Amino acid sequence: MSAQQQQLLSRVLVVDDDPVVGKSFDRVLSGKGYAVVTARDGEEALAKIGAEKYDAVFTDIRMPGMDGITVAERIRAQQPWLPVVIVSGYATVENEARARAAGVSAVLHKPLSPQMIEDSAREAVRERGVEAVAVAEAPAVVALMAVPAAAAAPAAKPALRGVPVALVPLLTLAFVLLAPFAGLLALVAVPAWHFVKWLIARPSTEFTRWGRDVALFFAAPFLGLAYIIAMPFVGLGVIAWFAVKAVFTRRGA
Structure with a gap:
């Protein structure tokens, strides 16, 4: 595959200490417009996100060191337009509440079917496009609000010509x-x-x-x-x- 073709693919980062999960995503999504990249833990995932652009992140909730919810919080703080999906084999009410509070896009429960992987990837990438547009427009709105009133409004003509x-x-x-x-x-x-x-x-x-x-x-x-x-x-x-x-x-x- 050429470099130009790779750039046209939606890049998905899968964070899981179990390599089988990453291979499952790659097997389902390869050939369907996705390039799957894997990371073994949260630190490696944050390093890759800082170095390259991704369209969606799937992270396990339980991993050595940093857990998946902390990874989601760190990603949303740095790149709020990047969707994060929690993949959990421990479906508890507390875990889901923490995940929703962290701003994740969805929570998937293991075991994952091929249809679940494909559908969630499509929804996450679609959300990535919508949020990227919203965030890109936000600085323009802030800049418009920050314009001083004297610059935004036309200058008032003096009442008397030649008089300050x-x-x-x-x-x-x-x-x-x-x-x-x-x-x-x-x-x-x-x-x-x-x-x-x-x-x-x-x-x-x-x-x-x-x-x-x-x-x-x-x-x-x-x-x-x-x-x-x-x-x-x-x-x-x-x-x-x-x-x-x-x-x-x-x-x-």
Whole structure:
């Protein structure tokens, strides 16, 4: 048989200290798409699984050294996609419970018939294909979940062009706080300013000096109020301007 033909076969590892069991698997499965490899104990089986790929493992439950359930636990911990079938000549409730808890695919009871061997090998190899696909897809799902939200979602466009996104909330808050005062300032300052301009521009023949002084006297509180309201916000505006300018200077550096 060529090496290419061997690669196309499903590789089955039979772990049993009795060589007759391995020969039985080889006699039944050879020529039916399987390549049977044997191991005498758990240590040899784990070494072979670490060195080569297999599609299914059949292991006896009682062997010198490591028992079959421990072998199954070690294999499932290292290669969870690899089906393990327990072959037991000691069918006890406790043994089967331990085997199921270890995650084995099936438990076969000796003596084994050719049909049992063939059917169990076919089911195990089929399960190997399904579990391999599931495990292969798992890293992609984990990687997708691990993507930071900033990378998964499209970047938000800044609200103001040329303004750093971090300053947008601050500028919005400043606008909300200043808008009422700006309206009050316009309500007080604009009429007062126009009145003063009109008063000064009038010919002296129409108003006496006394009347002009009285008008200025009544206009002065409104101008003072406008000054008091405006100055703090003018100062804040100057500070904000220098802060924004500093940020842009640092970004351009």
